[in-house]
Amino acid sequence: MTELFDILVNPALWVAVLRIATPLILGTLGVLWCERAGVLNLGIEGIMVAGAFAGWLAVYHGLPLAVGVLVAAATGAAFGLLHAGLTVGLAVSQHVSGLGITLLATALSYYGYRVSFPKVERPPSIEPFAPMDWLPIPILAQQTPMTLLALVLVPLTAWLLYRTPAGLAVRMVGESPQAAESQGLSVARTRTAAIVVGSALMGVAGSFITLSAFNAFFFNMINGRGWICVALVVFASWRPGKALLGALLFAFFDALQLRLQQSGVFDVPYQLFLMLPYVLSIAALVLVARKASYPQALMKPYRKGER
DSSP, X not given: OHHHHHHHHOHHHHHHHHHHHHHHHHHHHHHHHHHHTTOOOTTHHHHHHHHHHHHHHHHHTTOOHHHHHHHHHHHHHHHHHHHHIIIIISOOOHHHHHHHHHHHHHHHHHHHHHHXXXXXXXXXXXXXXXXXXXXXXXXXXXXXXXXXXXXXXXXXXXXXXXXXXXXXXXXXXXXXXXXXXXXXXXXXXXXXXXHHHHHHHHHHHHHHIIIXXXXXXXXXXXXXXXXXXXXXXXXXXXXXXXXXXXXXXHHHHHHHHHHHHHHTSSOSOHHHHHHHHHHHHHHHHHHHHTTOOOOTTTTOOOOTTOO
């Protein structure tokens, strides 16, 4: 148990927790915007792949890192607009559209990589974001500006959703689109805007992997993070503050299992350690989700004039 205590008090663990949590925070906020407006976006996994590739490719061709993040956001927004056109405009199944977006975005990204680099043996690299050494808080000083961006976006999202007319409109179309329409709101425009904003955040979440955590793009690097974000929104009961807590909780389990493997504290197969963050997250999800209050119009198509 002494080794376990040493792991828990080591600042390196908490640095890793915050780093692992960053793309989850951004992705979960993106899902939250979509679902608060009543639309499930299962395209997040593919959108994160596309954001990771587009942002990295932009920087590889000489654009600044900040512009690479904006390119990733624009890429995510474009796929979000496609998803909105299918689910809001044409009332296509949100599950089918989202999975189709994931397949399309992933395939286009991999194809773009093969076309751009047909003969490379190892992924080309870039110079990623540097740690913020100027910050007085040691754990934050070892993070990059994208982590700071993710942390700032949590209270900003809460303020926008609960303290502004635009946030009220988003929540209203997610709870009762009929009531929103009776107040003169355009359900289609509001839902489309929320999906585009949420998808842009998903693209930024993907870009963190290539522009901050790593310095290259390679296949399967998103590794299911998008699906984790979908589950974390349920864990968070569709609230930004709880979304941050859920992302940190999963990241803690993930960082802990890596260090437990290395320490040899428990003599068990390493696969059990790999399972740890997912098993514990599922357990937490089951405990919380039963009392979660979800948006009442989630996954329900709406056509103007319907009652």
